[in-house]
Amino acid sequence: MSDFLSAFVDDLPQLRSGLWVTLQATVLGALLALLLSFVLGLMSVSRLLVTRGASRVVVEFFRGTSLYIQLFWLYYAMPPLTGYELTPLLCGVVAFGLNYGAYGSEVVRGAISSVPRAQYEAAVALNMTPLYRMRKVIIPQAWVQMIPSFTNLLIQLLKCTPLLWLISAADLMTVIQQLRDRTGETLTAYLTLLVAYFVLAYVLTLLMNLLERSAKRRLGLPTGAGSLLRSRSATEAVASATGGAR
Numbered sequence: 001m002s003d004f005l006s007a008f009v010d011d012l013p014q015l016r017s018g019l020w021v022t023l024q025a026t027v028l029g030a031l032l033a034l035l036l037s038f039v040l041g042l043m044s045v046s047r048l049l050v051t052r053g054a055s056r057v058v059v060e061f062f063r064g065t066s067l068y069i070q071l072f073w074l075y076y077a078m079p080p081l082t083g084y085e086l087t088p089l090l091c092g093v094v095a096f097g098l099n100y101g102a103y104g105s106e107v108v109r110g111a112i113s114s115v116p117r118a119q120y121e122a123a124v125a126l127n128m129t130p131l132y133r134m135r136k137v138i139i140p141q142a143w144v145q146m147i148p149s150f151t152n153l154l155i156q157l158l159k160c161t162p163l164l165w166l167i168s169a170a171d172l173m174t175v176i177q178q179l180r181d182r183t184g185e186t187l188t189a190y191l192t193l194l195v196a197y198f199v200l201a202y203v204l205t206l207l208m209n210l211l212e213r214s215a216k217r218r219l220g221l222p223t224g225a226g227s228l229l230r231s232r233s234a235t236e237a238v239a240s241a242t243g244g245a246r
Contacts (some may be wrong), residue, residue, distance in 0.1 A: 006184035018175035021089060028157045029096030036101025041108025062102035067160060071095040075167045088169035100157050107149040111142035125159040144215045155201050
């Protein structure tokens with residue numbers, strides 16, 4: 001263990017660099033997934049059959065194929081076919097964004113569908129355009145319901161970032177793996193990874209809880225004194241995303 005700790009201290013610059021790559025993959029992948037979630041989610045509630053069908057095909061494809069295979073396809077199979085080669089980090093961001101964007105689109109679709117019909121009717125009665133109605137009335141109410149499920153997807157995305165090691169990205173997993181190979185300290189190396197990913201996941205959870213409180217406050221909903229630090233059960237997260245039995 002002393003050998004690992006000594007090597008850990010000596011390699012702090014590489015560890016910081018690996019942590020930065022992990023954070024980049026998580027944040028950029030999450031932003032791309034969020035964008036695709038809304039694009040595909042809004043397409044899935046369109047009145048046009050072609051638009052709904054296109055959304056369904058894309059969502060089912062990326063939900064029905066392995067993230068592992070998608071990552072390898074982008075990194076190894078796409079360059080011979082297209083002539084373009086993506087960096088390992090960019091491959092990770094694109095793969096994470098496409099995969100989790102497909103799952104997130106179902107969160108968006110469910111949350112929008114759960115907004116009471118009376119809200120739509122009131123917006124129509126006020127002569128709002130469809131775009132203005134969606135932006136000012138529907139999305140703000142649906143957004144509060146999306147956040148708990150988006151939090152779960154964000155944590156899952158973070159936990160998938162070690163896959164970047166398989167395509168030679170210099171992320172946190174890669175750096176710790178190199179320390180393990182050099183020192184032979186398997187237990188200490190993987191315990192360090194467990195702690196690091198737990199801390200990152202908990203920080204992201206707190207930030208998402210803060211975002212949820214802010215969204216509720218804008219709608220005049222009760223936030224609860226302990227809501228920032230509380231955790232959610234799987235049942236509660238699903239209920240929040242779907243609006244219960246409404």
